[in-house]
Amino acid sequence: MKFIKTIAIAFLLPLSWGIADAHAKAPTSLSQEARTILNQDTVSWDTKLPFDNEVLTGTLENGFKYYIRRNVEPEKRVTMYLAVKVGSILETEQQLGLAHFLEHMNFNGLKHFPKNELVDYLQKAGVRFGSDLNAYTSFDETVYQLPIPSDDPELLKNGLQVMRDWAQDALLDTDEINKERGIVLEEMRGGRGAQQRMRDQYFPILLNGSLYANRLPIGTEEIITNFDPEVIRGFHKDWYRPDLESIIIVGDIDVKEMESEVKRLFSDLTTPANAPKREKFTVDLINKNQFIAVTDPEMTATVGQILVKRPEEKVVTVGDYRRSLLKSAYNQMINARLRDISQSANPPFLQAGVSISEFIGGLDNLSIYFVSKPGLFEEGFKATVKEVERVDQFGFTATEFQRAVASMAKNNETSYIERDKKKSDSYVSSYLDNFLNDGASLSNEDRYQITKQLLPTLTLSEVDAIGKLYYEDINRDVIIMGPDKEKETLPTEALVNTWFADLKAEKLTAYEDNVSELPLLAKTPVKGTIKSEKAIAGIDAKEIVLSNGIKVILKPTTFKNDQILISAFSPGGTSLYPDADYFSASNASSLVNGSGLGQLNNTELRKYMTGKNVNVSPYIRERSEGLSGSSDKEGLKLAFEMIYGYFTEPRIEDDIFQSTIQKALSSLENRDSDPNFVFSEAIQKSLYNNNIRRTPISKDQVGQINKDRALAIYKDRFADASDFTFTFVGSFTEDEIKPYLEEYLASLPNLGRNEQSKDLGLYEPAKGFEKVVHKGKEAKANVRLSYYGDYKYSEMENLNLDALEGVLNIKLIERLREDESGVYGVGAGASYSKFPKNRYSFGIGYGTGVDKYESLLASALDEVNKIKKDGPTQVDLDKFVIEQKRQLETQLRENGFWLGQIAGAYQNQEDPTYILRYLDDLSKVTVESVKEVANKYLKDEQLFKFILLPDEVK
Structure with a gap:
C-alpha cells in the first residue's frame, strides 16, 4: 500500500482573469447588503445580490483586476489563478488552435523563467507539474493555476512573478514553438476517437451554426503544424492585456501585503494602442427544431439527447438566485423518478437524466438524455420523455417537493458548518465566474442566510411552472449517437416527431409517491460492552476491543467541523469461494447495497435518507470484506443503524437483481468495438492465462450470477463480526461515540471463526514478453x-x-x-x-x-x-x-x-x-x-x- 495516498470515501456532450473602484472589508458575520435584504418585511426579488465581503478586490488603472482572500485551509499554502478572457472564439481562420497553443507556451519560456526553467524551479519547491501546476483553454477563456507554499517568502515572491510573466511576458521563442507543435499534435491525436468523430458531425447543429462550432480549442492539424511564429506572437500581443485579465489569490497570506505586491507587479501591464475590441459572441436561437443521428464503428452504446435551448438567465438578483433554487428542486425531483425507473426489473434504459442548466453563448437549456439498451432505442426514448411529460401534465407531488427542499436545506447547513474549514481552491470558482461572466459571488454567511430565508418561500407550483417553461416544442435539438451496426435501426426525424406527438397526446396517470413509515431496523440490538482500551501513542488515537471481539480504532480530529469517516474490514473475501461461485460472490455486496436495507426497499431507503448526510456501503473484495462510509454528528446514530443492518438485515430485491443483470448484459453488447477495452482485455488475459477472476466478465458469466447464492455468500461474509476491525476518524469525542459502539457494534454476532483469505496463486509470468x-x-x-x-x-x-x-x-x-x-x-x-x-x-x-x-x-x-x-x-x-x-x-x-x-x-x-x-x-x-x-x-x-x-x- 502506498504511503502518501488519501483514501476516497464513498458522457455526454461535454463543452469543455492608480486604483479605480477598489473595495475591501474585513470579514464580518453578515454583509450590510444582506442585512438589508433579510430585514425587509417583503423581499424585493430585484435586489442585487451582495458581493462577497470577505475578499479584497480592486481594478488597477490599466484595467487589471484582482481578488485576494485570506484562508488558512490548508495552512501555509496559497493558490493563485490568472484568468484571461481569451479563448478559441477570438481566433481567425489562420489562428485556429493558437489560444490553446499559447497556453502551452506559457510553460515553455517566460521572461524570468526561460525555456523549461519554470517547471524545473517549481518542482524543486514541491509543486507537481500537471497535478498542481496546470492550465486550461476553452472557447471564451484561458485560466492558469499555481498552488504553492506560502511559508517561503522567496517562493511566494517568485510565484507572483510567474503570474506576472503569464500575464504578458511569454518569450515565444521560435525553437520552443517548433518543439511544442509535436506535443500539441499528440494531445490532438490522443483525443481522436468515436466521440470526436461524432462530435464533429453534431456540433454545427448543437451550436446552431454559430462560430463556436468552428472554434474548438484544440484547433486543426494544418494550422498547428504550419503556422508562422509571428502569428501567435500577434495573437499574444492583441489579447494578453490587462483589461482582459485578473488574478485570484486565496490562501494563508497577508491580504494587504499581497495587494501591495499585485500593484507593484501588474500596474505596468500595457494594452496595445490599436488593440482589437473583445467582442461577446453568442449562440443565437433559430426558433426551429433540429435533428441528427450519427454513428461510429467504435461507439459502444446508443445514446439519445434532447436539448431545449432558451435565453440564459443569469443569477444577479435575489429573485434570480431564488429561481436557481427552483431549478435545482426540479432537477432533483425528476432525476429521482428516473433513478427509480432504472432500478425496475426490466428497465427501459441503462441510465437517464434531466437537467436545467447553463449551456453556452448566452443560452440555458433543458437537457434530457438516456443510454438505450441495444436495439431498444424507442423504448428508452419514450420512457424518458414520458416522465418529463408526466411532470408537465401533473407536476410533482408535495412529498417530493418537501424532500427536495429538505435536501437543499441540509446542504446549506453542512456548507455553513464547514465554512472555516473550506479549502482555498473551493473559493476560486466563484471569483472566476464573477470576473469571466459577471456571476454572483456570495460570502459564506450571506449565502447561508439568504438561502435559509428563501427556501421556505419556494412553492411547488413555481417548480412545476419552471418545467413547463423549459420543456417547449421549439428550439429543440435531438441528437442520437450509436454504433455503426445500429445505423439502419435508428429512427428518422419524422419518426421521432411522431413519438413526441404521441406522448403529448397520451393520457398519463399521475405519479404516486409511496413513502414507508417503518423504522429502518426491525429490532433493537442487544447491547454489548467495551472489553479493553489502549492508547496509540503519538497519533492521538485509541484501540478498543469490544465484548464480541470487534476491534475499533478511534481518532477524533478537528480537521472538519462535522465529518466522520468510517472504514471496516475482515479477512476473507471472494478468495474463499470456488470459481463456480465467483461471479455471485463478486457481485453480492453491490446487489445488497442497491437493494435497500432492513425494513426499507431501495426506493423507500433513498427517500428516508433525504436530508441526511450519511452514507454507508458494504464491500466484498478478493481478500477482505467490510464497510466504508461517512456521516455528520447528527446522522451518526443512523450510520450505526446502517452498519448493524448490513450485518443482520441485508436483502437482495428481485427487481434490483433483474435490473442489474439486464444492465450488465446490455453494457457488454458493443464493448468489443472500443479499442481501449480490447487492449485492456488482451493484457489481462495474457498475464493471467484467461483466469475468470482477472478478466472482464462475459455474457455467459453474467448468467452465472445467482441471486440466492449471492445473498448467502454475503450473509456468510458478515455472519461473524469478531474478526472485523473498524476505524473512525473525524469530529467526534469518545464519549459521543462509545454508546453507539456498545449498542450497535458490540451487539453484532460472534461465531469465533478464525478466517484468513486464500492465496489463489494468480501471479504474472516470471518472464516478460x-x-x-x-x-x-x-x-x-x-x-x-x-x-x-x-x-x-x-x-x-x-x-x-x-x-x-x-x-x-x-x-x-x-x-x-x-x-x-x-x-x-x-x-x-x-x-x-x-x-x-x-x-x-x-x-x-x-x-x-x-x-x-x-x-x-x-x-x-x-x-x-x-x-x-x-x-x-x-x-x-x-x-x-x-x-x-x-x-x-x-x-x-x-x-x-x-x-x-x-x-x-x-x-x-x-x-x-x-x-x-x-x-x-x-x-x-x-x-x-x-x-x-x-x-x-x-x-x-x-x-x-x-x-x-x-x-x-x-
Whole structure:
C-alpha cells in the first residue's frame, strides 16, 4: 500500500482573469447588503445580490483586476489563478488552435523563467507539474493555476512573478514553438476517437451554426503544424492585456501585503494602442427544431439527447438566485423518478437524466438524455420523455417537493458548518465566474442566510411552472449517437416527431409517491460492552476491543467541523469461494447495497435518507470484506443503524437483481468495438492465462450470477463480526461515540471463526514478453511497459520504489515530451503488496503516433537504464523528497488521509504510527538506494511490452 495516498470515501456532450473602484472589508458575520435584504418585511426579488465581503478586490488603472482572500485551509499554502478572457472564439481562420497553443507556451519560456526553467524551479519547491501546476483553454477563456507554499517568502515572491510573466511576458521563442507543435499534435491525436468523430458531425447543429462550432480549442492539424511564429506572437500581443485579465489569490497570506505586491507587479501591464475590441459572441436561437443521428464503428452504446435551448438567465438578483433554487428542486425531483425507473426489473434504459442548466453563448437549456439498451432505442426514448411529460401534465407531488427542499436545506447547513474549514481552491470558482461572466459571488454567511430565508418561500407550483417553461416544442435539438451496426435501426426525424406527438397526446396517470413509515431496523440490538482500551501513542488515537471481539480504532480530529469517516474490514473475501461461485460472490455486496436495507426497499431507503448526510456501503473484495462510509454528528446514530443492518438485515430485491443483470448484459453488447477495452482485455488475459477472476466478465458469466447464492455468500461474509476491525476518524469525542459502539457494534454476532483469505496463486509470468494488439481506426499507438515480480516488502523498500517512480516520471516528461516532442502525457507508476505474498508492479505508459512509438519506447527504456547504471540525479531526487514533504504537510490535516493510514496499517499488520518516522526514513533515500531498487526490480527479463496499434490494413 502506498504511503502518501488519501483514501476516497464513498458522457455526454461535454463543452469543455492608480486604483479605480477598489473595495475591501474585513470579514464580518453578515454583509450590510444582506442585512438589508433579510430585514425587509417583503423581499424585493430585484435586489442585487451582495458581493462577497470577505475578499479584497480592486481594478488597477490599466484595467487589471484582482481578488485576494485570506484562508488558512490548508495552512501555509496559497493558490493563485490568472484568468484571461481569451479563448478559441477570438481566433481567425489562420489562428485556429493558437489560444490553446499559447497556453502551452506559457510553460515553455517566460521572461524570468526561460525555456523549461519554470517547471524545473517549481518542482524543486514541491509543486507537481500537471497535478498542481496546470492550465486550461476553452472557447471564451484561458485560466492558469499555481498552488504553492506560502511559508517561503522567496517562493511566494517568485510565484507572483510567474503570474506576472503569464500575464504578458511569454518569450515565444521560435525553437520552443517548433518543439511544442509535436506535443500539441499528440494531445490532438490522443483525443481522436468515436466521440470526436461524432462530435464533429453534431456540433454545427448543437451550436446552431454559430462560430463556436468552428472554434474548438484544440484547433486543426494544418494550422498547428504550419503556422508562422509571428502569428501567435500577434495573437499574444492583441489579447494578453490587462483589461482582459485578473488574478485570484486565496490562501494563508497577508491580504494587504499581497495587494501591495499585485500593484507593484501588474500596474505596468500595457494594452496595445490599436488593440482589437473583445467582442461577446453568442449562440443565437433559430426558433426551429433540429435533428441528427450519427454513428461510429467504435461507439459502444446508443445514446439519445434532447436539448431545449432558451435565453440564459443569469443569477444577479435575489429573485434570480431564488429561481436557481427552483431549478435545482426540479432537477432533483425528476432525476429521482428516473433513478427509480432504472432500478425496475426490466428497465427501459441503462441510465437517464434531466437537467436545467447553463449551456453556452448566452443560452440555458433543458437537457434530457438516456443510454438505450441495444436495439431498444424507442423504448428508452419514450420512457424518458414520458416522465418529463408526466411532470408537465401533473407536476410533482408535495412529498417530493418537501424532500427536495429538505435536501437543499441540509446542504446549506453542512456548507455553513464547514465554512472555516473550506479549502482555498473551493473559493476560486466563484471569483472566476464573477470576473469571466459577471456571476454572483456570495460570502459564506450571506449565502447561508439568504438561502435559509428563501427556501421556505419556494412553492411547488413555481417548480412545476419552471418545467413547463423549459420543456417547449421549439428550439429543440435531438441528437442520437450509436454504433455503426445500429445505423439502419435508428429512427428518422419524422419518426421521432411522431413519438413526441404521441406522448403529448397520451393520457398519463399521475405519479404516486409511496413513502414507508417503518423504522429502518426491525429490532433493537442487544447491547454489548467495551472489553479493553489502549492508547496509540503519538497519533492521538485509541484501540478498543469490544465484548464480541470487534476491534475499533478511534481518532477524533478537528480537521472538519462535522465529518466522520468510517472504514471496516475482515479477512476473507471472494478468495474463499470456488470459481463456480465467483461471479455471485463478486457481485453480492453491490446487489445488497442497491437493494435497500432492513425494513426499507431501495426506493423507500433513498427517500428516508433525504436530508441526511450519511452514507454507508458494504464491500466484498478478493481478500477482505467490510464497510466504508461517512456521516455528520447528527446522522451518526443512523450510520450505526446502517452498519448493524448490513450485518443482520441485508436483502437482495428481485427487481434490483433483474435490473442489474439486464444492465450488465446490455453494457457488454458493443464493448468489443472500443479499442481501449480490447487492449485492456488482451493484457489481462495474457498475464493471467484467461483466469475468470482477472478478466472482464462475459455474457455467459453474467448468467452465472445467482441471486440466492449471492445473498448467502454475503450473509456468510458478515455472519461473524469478531474478526472485523473498524476505524473512525473525524469530529467526534469518545464519549459521543462509545454508546453507539456498545449498542450497535458490540451487539453484532460472534461465531469465533478464525478466517484468513486464500492465496489463489494468480501471479504474472516470471518472464516478460511482448504483445501487440491491433484495434481502432485512428493512426495512434498506446504503449504500456510493465515489470512484475516478487518483492521485498518493507518501509524503506517501499519508499525507495516510490522515489524511483518519482524521479523516472521527471525524466520521462523531460525526454519524451519536452526533448522529443513525442507525447502529450507520459507517466510511471509503482505499486506493491504485502499479502498474499510480497509482489510489485512497475509501469510506464504513453500514447503517440504509430510512426513514433518504437523510438519513444527505446527512449523510455534508455531512461530506465540510465537510472540503473548511475542512479537518479541528486537534483531529481531532491524534487521527489520536497514534493513528499509538501504533500505530507497538507495530508496530515485531512481525515481521509488518517483513515487510509490507520485502516491500511491494521489490514497490512503494520505499525499505525509509521507516519511519525516517515520523514526520517525519507531523509535516508539516496541516489544509491534508488539505483539499487531500480536494478532489483526493473530487470529486462521481467519486462512486458503491451502495444495497441490501429487495425491492420487488409
